[in-house]
Amino acid sequence: MAAKKAVAAKQSAKSAPAPTRRKSAKSAKPSPAALDASSRGITAKPVKPVGPVLKPSFSEWGMALTMASRPRDALIRNWELALALEIKPGIDTRTLAMAYRHVLGVHRRLRCVYLVRDGNVTVRTLPIDPFELEERDASKLSENEFLAELNRICDQPWSMSSGPQIALTVFKRPKDRMVLLLRMNHLMVDGWAIEIVLRDMIMYYLGVPAGPANVPTFDEFIAWETAFMETHQGRDQREFWRRKLARLPGRLKLPYDRPPQSPYIQSSGNAHFELDRARMNKVRELTRRSGVSTYGFMLATYQILLTHLSGESDLCVIATTARRNNPKFVNTVGMIANLVSFRCSVTAQPSFLRQ
DSSP: OHHHHHHHHHHHHHHSOOOOSOOOTTTSOOOHHHHHHHHTTOOOOOOOOEEEEEOOOHHHHHHHHHHHTSOGGGOTTTTEEEEEEEEOTTOOHHHHHHHHHHHHHHOGGGGEEEEEETTEEEEEEOOSTTOOOEEEEOTTSOHHHHHHHHHHHHTSOOOTTTSOSEEEEEEEOGGGOEEEEEEEETTTOOHHHHHHHHHHHHHHHHTSOOSSSSOOOHHHHHHHHHHHHTSHHHHHHHHHHHHHTTTOOOOOOOOOSSOOOOTTOOOOOOOOOOOOHHHHHHHHHHHHHHTOOHHHHHHHHHHHHHHHHHOOSEEEEEEEEOOOOSGGGTTOOSOOOEEEEEEEEOOSSOOTTTO
16 A cells, blocks of 8 residues: 555656755755754754853864864764763652753853864853753663663764753663763863763752862963963973974884774774783882883883884874863863873984983
8 A cells, every 4th residue: 555655656746847946944954963963862953152252272272173174974982071870770860950050050161162264263152051961761772782872872973063062861771770871072071071070960969069169160271371371481381392393203104904094083992901010010110210100111112112013213102181280270170181292212222211
């Protein structure tokens, strides 16, 4: 019967006059931002930013330009901060939603969107209305299926220019278990800040003061950062890095066991290994005599390994620094972390300690 209806519809369509090219609201193709939002369970309605135009931090500026220059399908996982926790059964989701909105009100940076044009980055703030706690029933999924679903959700790219950069979901699991998933765009916050957001949310839910009072805002951090770069010390640091990173070497040619992926797809993983007590004692003794940290020792080891594998004597390794050394901003929510480039030049036949 369905086949007959389809054939009849096809024949009537042939004999009907050609439709006009005007697009209706129903037939219009949804925007990529709307698709991103709907895939996360967020209402895909245009949201007008409110408040003044904000200045980005140096970290936000660099990451926003990088995101804007990449293909849309390359943004999966690279910019995701996610935290999944099993929470107490019977939690009051209404109070949790209130705690979520409270934290969004206190930490304005969690409601930001980023607009990139001609190499300039501007930041605007969204109202709290579009941010809602999502509840989902995952009680019929096995553990493996549920884990796969969490990974699928975390694989959804963020729309940095039009949609919320944060999402909170509560899943109902078998035997009255509940799992909370907090996701954020890494462009907006660093790994340090996600713990502050979770802490403040829990404290509000429990009805106790949420962390220290009079915590500086991220806008205050940006003002401090900008002012510091205009000082004599800040100018010296900037000049140091300009000299250090001048004429950077190209991409290392390493002996891969499979062809490398596109440079835009930066899938990564963790390689875990352990050093026994005897080896660690030797490492500590060596670093003590050499006056270097354990981190510096491990970094030098890694750089020399890359030199051995690639045959290059000039190379650069990039690592993340939290930049929370100023106690004033320890509890500030925002993208404070930054990247540090460790450039290594290995001379002919050096000793390990000299490197």
